[in-house]
Amino acid sequence: MPRVKTSLTGIKPTHVPHLGNYLGAIKPALRLAETYRSIYFIADLHALTTIRDPEALRSSVYDVAATWLASGLDPDKTILFKQSDLPEVTELAWVLSCMLATGQLMRGHSYKDALEKEENPNAGIFNYPVLMAADILLYDTHAVPVGKDQKQHLELTRDVAARLNHVFGEDTLVVPEAVISEAPLVLGTDGTKMSKSKGNGIPLFASKKKLRKFVMSIKTGSETLEEKKKAEGTTVYELCSQVSPAHAAEMKEKLAAGNFGWGHAKQILFEALDAELGDKRDGYHALRADEDKLDAVLADGAERARVVAQATMARVRNAVGLRR
Ligand code: TRP
Numbered sequence: 001m002p003r004v005k006t007s008l009t010g011i012k013p014t015h016v017p018h019l020g021n022y023l024g025a026i027k028p029a030l031r032l033a034e035t036y037r038s039i040y041f042i043a044d045l046h047a048l049t050t051i052r053d054p055e056a057l058r059s060s061v062y063d064v065a066a067t068w069l070a071s072g073l074d075p076d077k078t079i080l081f082k083q084s085d086l087p088e089v090t091e092l093a094w095v096l097s098c099m100l101a102t103g104q105l106m107r108g109h110s111y112k113d114a115l116e117k118e119e120n121p122n123a124g125i126f127n128y129p130v131l132m133a134a135d136i137l138l139y140d141t142h143a144v145p146v147g148k149d150q151k152q153h154l155e156l157t158r159d160v161a162a163r164l165n166h167v168f169g170e171d172t173l174v175v176p177e178a179v180i181s182e183a184p185l186v187l188g189t190d191g192t193k194m195s196k197s198k199g200n201g202i203p204l205f206a207s208k209k210k211l212r213k214f215v216m217s218i219k220t221g222s223e224t225l226e227e228k229k230k231a232e233g234t235t236v237y238e239l240c241s242q243v244s245p246a247h248a249a250e251m252k253e254k255l256a257a258g259n260f261g262w263g264h265a266k267q268i269l270f271e272a273l274d275a276e277l278g279d280k281r282d283g284y285h286a287l288r289a290d291e292d293k294l295d296a297v298l299a300d301g302a303e304r305a306r307v308v309a310q311a312t313m314a315r316v317r318n319a320v321g322l323r324r
Pocket of ligand 1: 144
């Protein structure tokens with residue numbers, strides 16, 4: 001077992017990441033590399049539970065890879081790979097599924113949610129937590145940083161790992177810890193939580209001109225220019241403080257002094273965003289245009305992940321009797 005603990009982050013490639021994903025998920029996940037041996041993977045097998053368009057899936061995988069790399073993921077110091085490049089994960093998922101009672105899967109929140117929305121959700125949705133457990137256990141993961149919504153999946157992962165170890169030998173799988181942290185709430189242009197489905201997102205790597213347009217479309221109060229304004233609690237200010245505390249302090253002071261309108265405040269937010277994202281935007285577009293390069297990074301990551309995965313699978317096959 002390596003001395004440094006391993007953290008694992010799974011990213012579902014379902015859309016081009018927006019500013020909310022960047023501030024709420026990408027930046028916090030990239031900071032893990034300071035304390036853990038960090039592994040990041042693009043969960044394309046999980047995306048298959050909902051995506052029916054092969055081109056969209058392929059393209060989404062590249063969008064996500066380019067976004068994370070441009071945002072600062074260092075593929076030399078960490079591992080970035082594509083889930084489906086390591087088919088060992090589906091083999092492990094099968095073994096784990098044989099250790100799990102169907103009742104535990106039937107109690108799964110995401111399966112129950114899916115049942116409420118449609119009569120007959122696909123079995124991928126039902127089995128999703130098993131594949132997720134396999135993702136985690138295949139790489140000897142110690143820490144899985146997730147939001148509250150994933151807590152149940154982590155409990156199932158720990159349960160199934162402990163059960164397999166109990167039945168087949170305690171040294172077979174590393175039992176991981178969930179590191180529960182709620183992602184900071186990032187507000188969208190309408191002042192509610194930024195989300196792809198609500199159409200209130202600010203695109204991360206749109207051109208400067210487009211970015212400005214999105215920022216200018218943020219809902220604000222209707223005070224007059226002259227009025228002194230309170231910054232806290234407003235979308236423009238809260239977003240700004242998540243992007244750049246220095247810009248936010250300046251905005252707050254000017255709003256409080258009066259004779260400073262919301263349009264001016266938005267200009268400060270735009271400048272803060274452009275300072276944060278300008279170089280990354282250029283990096284993103286260069287990377288996204290070079291799929292061969294992205295393939296090479298992902299292939300290299302897969303190769304390094306495979307070393308751990310194959311060792312885990314050798315232990316599992318041995319333990320359960322698939323190999324002498
Ligand atoms: N279920 C996670 C999500 O919806 C994605 C994911 C898949 C994941 N496998 C994982 C996260 C393993 C952490 C570890 O966001």
